[in-house]
Amino acid sequence: MSNNISHFDPYAPELADDPYPIYAALRACPGLARSEERGGFYIASRHSDVHEGLRRTDIFSVENNNVPPTYDPGGPPIPTNVDPPLHDAMRQPFARVFGPAHVAKMEGFDREAAARRLDELAERDSIEFVYDFAIPYVYEAFLAHFGAPLTDLPRFLEWEDRGFRFAATDIKARAYVTNVVRQEVREHMLGYIDARLASGERRDDVIDAIAHAEVESGRPFTREERGRAGEAIFRAGLHTTAAALSNAMVYLSSHLDQRDLLVKDPTLIPSAVEELIRFEPIAYPARTVTAAGEMCGQALVPGDIVLMLIGAAGRDDEQYDDPDAVDFTRLAANRHIAFGSGIHRCLGSHIARLELRVALEEIHKRIPTYRADPDRPPQRTLGQMRGTKELHLLLRESSLIRS
Amino acid sequence: MTEKVRIAVDKSRCDGHARCFALAPEVYPLDAEGYCALDDVLIDAALLEPAQRGAAACPEQAISVSVTSGPVGIGSMTERGLHLFELDELPWEHPAPRPGQDTRSHGAGVLEKWLVKPALDDPEEDRFPVSIIRFPPNLVFPRHWHTDGEMMLVLAGSASVGGEELPVGGLAYNDARTIYGAEAAGADGCDFLMIRRAWAKNNVMLTDEAVAEAVSSGITDSQDRLSPSVADRGLHILDRTAPFEPVGDGTDEQWLLGREAGDDRPLISVVRSPAGHAFPPYLDTEGRFTLVLEGSLVVDGAELPAGSMLYHDAGVTYGGESAGPSGCELLTVRRAPAKRTVSA
Numbered sequence: 001m002s003n004n005i006s007h008f009d010p011y012a013p014e015l016a017d018d019p020y021p022i023y024a025a026l027r028a029c030p031g032l033a034r035s036e037e038r039g040g041f042y043i044a045s046r047h048s049d050v051h052e053g054l055r056r057t058d059i060f061s062v063e064n065n066n067v068p069p070t071y072d073p074g075g076p077p078i079p080t081n082v083d084p085p086l087h088d089a090m091r092q093p094f095a096r097v098f099g100p101a102h103v104a105k106m107e108g109f110d111r112e113a114a115a116r117r118l119d120e121l122a123e124r125d126s127i128e129f130v131y132d133f134a135i136p137y138v139y140e141a142f143l144a145h146f147g148a149p150l151t152d153l154p155r156f157l158e159w160e161d162r163g164f165r166f167a168a169t170d171i172k173a174r175a176y177v178t179n180v181v182r183q184e185v186r187e188h189m190l191g192y193i194d195a196r197l198a199s200g201e202r203r204d205d206v207i208d209a210i211a212h213a214e215v216e217s218g219r220p221f222t223r224e225e226r227g228r229a230g231e232a233i234f235r236a237g238l239h240t241t242a243a244a245l246s247n248a249m250v251y252l253s254s255h256l257d258q259r260d261l262l263v264k265d266p267t268l269i270p271s272a273v274e275e276l277i278r279f280e281p282i283a284y285p286a287r288t289v290t291a292a293g294e295m296c297g298q299a300l301v302p303g304d305i306v307l308m309l310i311g312a313a314g315r316d317d318e319q320y321d322d323p324d325a326v327d328f329t330r331l332a333a334n335r336h337i338a339f340g341s342g343i344h345r346c347l348g349s350h351i352a353r354l355e356l357r358v359a360l361e362e363i364h365k366r367i368p369t370y371r372a373d374p375d376r377p378p379q380r381t382l383g384q385m386r387g388t389k390e391l392h393l394l395l396r397e398s399s400l401i402r403s
Numbered sequence: 404m405t406e407k408v409r410i411a412v413d414k415s416r417c418d419g420h421a422r423c424f425a426l427a428p429e430v431y432p433l434d435a436e437g438y439c440a441l442d443d444v445l446i447d448a449a450l451l452e453p454a455q456r457g458a459a460a461c462p463e464q465a466i467s468v469s470v471t472s473g474p475v476g477i478g479s480m481t482e483r484g485l486h487l488f489e490l491d492e493l494p495w496e497h498p499a500p501r502p503g504q505d506t507r508s509h510g511a512g513v514l515e516k517w518l519v520k521p522a523l524d525d526p527e528e529d530r531f532p533v534s535i536i537r538f539p540p541n542l543v544f545p546r547h548w549h550t551d552g553e554m555m556l557v558l559a560g561s562a563s564v565g566g567e568e569l570p571v572g573g574l575a576y577n578d579a580r581t582i583y584g585a586e587a588a589g590a591d592g593c594d595f596l597m598i599r600r601a602w603a604k605n606n607v608m609l610t611d612e613a614v615a616e617a618v619s620s621g622i623t624d625s626q627d628r629l630s631p632s633v634a635d636r637g638l639h640i641l642d643r644t645a646p647f648e649p650v651g652d653g654t655d656e657q658w659l660l661g662r663e664a665g666d667d668r669p670l671i672s673v674v675r676s677p678a679g680h681a682f683p684p685y686l687d688t689e690g691r692f693t694l695v696l697e698g699s700l701v702v703d704g705a706e707l708p709a710g711s712m713l714y715h716d717a718g719v720t721y722g723g724e725s726a727g728p729s730g731c732e733l734l735t736v737r738r739a740p741a742k743r744t745v746s747a
Contacts, residue, residue, distance in 0.1 A: 051462070095436040100421065102435070270425065332426055332459040341462060345418045350437055 005029060009037040010067070010284065010307070011171060016380045020324065023312035032298040032306065038068045038171075041286065041305040042298065045312035047319035047337070049296050053308050054285075055342035057084055059293035059300060062344055065285045066384060067307050068171070070178055074186055077232030078225055080344065083290075086215070087343055090225075093213035094233070094347060097206055103350040106145050110355055113140045114362040122367050122395065129249050129391040134242040134359075135160060141355050142237050147205030148192055156238075159185060165239030168283075169383030182231055189230030190223065206233060233348075239387070240282055241352045245359055246388035248276040250380070251326060253372040253393055258326060263368040266361055272328045273356045274336065279326050281310045281338035283346075284384045311386050313337060369397050407445040408454050409471050409494065414442060416465035423466060427457035431466075442514075443494030445471070480519065485721060486714045487707065488518050495537065512539040519692070519714055523602060529717050530690050531669070531738040533598050538562070538588035546584040546614065548622055551603035552668055553577050554660075554736065556596040556694070561589035565629040565638040574641040574734075576633075576660055579667055582608055582617060583625045583638050596712075598692060600669045600738040633660060641671065652745075653680050670737045676726035684722035689741035691715045694734040699727030720746065 079091035339346035373392035423431035458466035630637035647655035661668035
C-alpha cells in the first residue's frame with residue numbers, strides 16, 4: 001500500500017471511477033502522506049488534518065493552490081489566491097453581494113430557469129445531464145447574479161467547451177486555460193465592469209461590487225485588480241456548482257430509493273444537499289508552504305505543497321458514522337467542510353446551496369422517474385476537482401428499460 | 404429563579420458555514436454576510452434543544468450553549484424585587500441592528516451589556532433602561548439627538564462630551580431633543596453606564612442640512628458646547644459641586660439633576676450615609692438604580708463594595724439595608740419623583 005501511496009496521482013484516469021479506497025489508505029498513513037508524483041507533494045486526508053490545514057495561514061500561501069504549481073500570468077486571482085494581510089480587504093467588497101440575504105433574492109429567477117429547461121427536457125426519453133442541464137442552468141443563474149446579459153450565455157458556454165471545467169482535472173487543459181482562456185475571460189469581464197463604470201449606473205449585482213470595490217477607504221481596486229476579481233468569481237462560480245449538481249445526480253440516479261425519498265418529501269432536499277456535498281465534495285485545494293513549519297508532525301519547508309483532500313475528509317469515520325453511506329437525516333452530525341474552512345472558505349456557498357436546492361426541487365418535481373442509463377455509465381473526473389463529464393439519464397418508467 | 408440558555412459564539416472562529424441557521428433558524432440569525440449574528444446572549448430555556456442542535460452542527464465548533472440560573476442579572480428580571488447585577492456574568496451583545504444596516508459591521512464594534520431592559524410595548528412597564536456601552540478606541544459617534552435624555556457615567560477609559568474630556572467617574576447628562584456629538588471614545592476606548600427614563604429613538608444627523616431641518620422642527624442644536632448651567636437645556640457635565648443636604652433620616656443627599664418636578668429629566672442624586680446607618684424598611688412608588696460610589700452597602704448581611712450596581716423595583720418593601728463599616732455614597736437614579744412609605 002505504501003508504494004501505492006508514494007505514487008498517488010489524483011490525475012490518474014484509473015482512479016476517477018472510485019478514488020475512495022485509496023483515500024481510506026491515505027487516511028490510515030501516519031502524519032502527512034507523501035506522493036512523489038507530479039513533482040512531489042504531501043497529502044492531508046483526515047477530517048481534522050484537512051480542517052487544520054485549510055485554516056493555517058502561518059505557514060501556507062494560496063497564491064499557488066495547485067498540484068503541480070500553477071501561477072496565473074495575470075497575477076493572483078482575487079480574492080481566492082490572495083494571502084493575508086491583503087486578503088480580507090480584497091474579499092470584503094464581495095461579502096454582502098454573496099451573502100444569504102442578497103442571494104435569496106435570486107431564488108425566483110433560478111427556479112424559473114430550472115423549470116423551463118427541465119420542462120423542455122422532460123419531452124425526451126433520455127438526456128445527458130451535465131451538458132443538457134447542469135452547465136446551462138448554472139451559467140444562466142450565474143449571469144443573472146453577476147449582472148451580465150443572458151444573451152452572452154453562448155459566449156460563456158464556448159469557454160466551457162474550450163476546456164474550462166477540465167482545468168482542475170486535466171493538466172494539459174489547465175495550462176491552456178490558465179494561459180489563454182482565463183486571460184480572455186478576464187478581458188471580457190473587464191468589458192462589463194468598464195461599461196458599468198462609464199455609465200455611472202449603480203445596480204445591486206456583482207458587477208457593481210467589483211466596479212466599486214475598494215481595498216481600503218478611498219483606494220479603489222485598480223483596473224487590473226477588477227479584472228482579476230471578475231475572472232476569479234466567474235471561475236469559482238460555474239463548473240464548481242455544475243460539478244456538485246452532477247455528482248449529486250450520479251448518486252441519486254443509481255440509488256432510486258433515495259431519489260424516491262426526495263420525490264415523496266421535498267423538505268428533505270436542503271439536508272440532502274449538505275449530505276451529498278459531504279459525500280462527494282468537489283474541490284481539493286492545495287497550499288504552498290512559504291514559512292518553514294510543521295503540520296501533523298511533518299516538518300515542512302518553503303516550496304512544499306500540501307494537497308487538502310477534502311474528498312477524503314468527507315469519508316473519515318473518525319468524523320462521521322458510516323461515512324460511505326448517504327443519509328439525508330445526518331443533520332447536526334454533518335459538520336462537513338465541503339466549502340472549506342478559514343479565511344478562504346467558499347465565498348459563493350450561499351449561491352451554490354440555492355442553485356443546488358432549487359435544481360433538486362425542480363428535478364424531483366418535473367422529471368421524478370429519472371434513472372442512470374445502464375448502458376452508458378457516468379464518466380467521472382478527478383484531479384483537484386471531483387466532477388462528472390457525462391451522466392446519461394433515462395427519464396421514463398421501466399417500460400423503456402432497454403435489454 | 405428563572406433558567407436561561409446562554410449562547411456564546413466565538414466570532415473569530417465563525418466562518419459563515421451557516422449550519423447553525425440551517426438547523427435552528429429560530430435561535431441563530433445570520434447577518435447579511437452569512438455569519439452567525441449572535442455574540443453572547445441569554446435566550447428562553449424553551450429553546451435549549453434547537454440551540455444545542457445548531458451548536459452541534461458547527462464545523463468550527465464556535466458555539467457554546469449552557470444553562471444558567473441565578474437570582475441576579477437579566478436572567479432574573481422577570482421577578483420583582485432587588486436585583487444585584489453580576490457585571491462579569493452579563494454578556495456583551497452587539498446592539499440590535501437598524502433597518503438597512505448590516506449587522507456584522509453594525510455599530511463599528513460598539514458592544515452593549517444590558518442590566519435593565521424594559522419591555523418595549525407594555526403600558527404596565529415601570530422600569531427604565533440601564534445598560535453599559537463599550538466604545539472601541541477612538542470611536543466617534545456622529546451628531547445625533549434622542550427623543551429622551553441620557554445619563555452617561557464613564558466606567559473605564561475616557562470619553563469626550565461637548566469638547567470636554569470625561570475621565571473614569573465622569574458623569575454627563577444630555578437633554579432630550581438636543582443635537583450633540585461627535586461624542587468620542589479616548590485612545591483606550593470607553594465603557595460607560597447609560598441610563599434613560601424610557602426607550603429613546605436615536606436620530607443621527609449626518610449633514611448640516613439634516614441639522615438645519617431638525618432645528619426648524621424645534622430641536623435644539625447644542626453645537627457641541629456644554630450648557631452654562633443645569634438650569635439650561637443641552638449638554639451637561641454633572642460635576643458634584645452642589646452641597647449635601649440632610650434628608651432627615653440620618654443621611655445626606657446631593658442633588659445632581661431633576662429635583663424640579665414635572666420636567667423630562669431623570670432624578671439623579673448622591674446619598675451619603677454614615678457608617679453602620681440602618682435604613683428602615685421602605686416601599687417606593689418608583690424603581691431606583693443604585694451604584695455604590697464609595698464605601699459599601701450591606702444588604703441582607705452581604706457587603707456590596709464600591710462599583711456594585713443594584714436595581715430596586717417599585718412597589719416592593721425592602722429592609723435589611725445598611726451602610727458598611729466606613730459608610731457609603733450611593734449614586735441613585737429614578738425616572739420620576741418617588742413617594743416613599745417607611746415602615747416602623
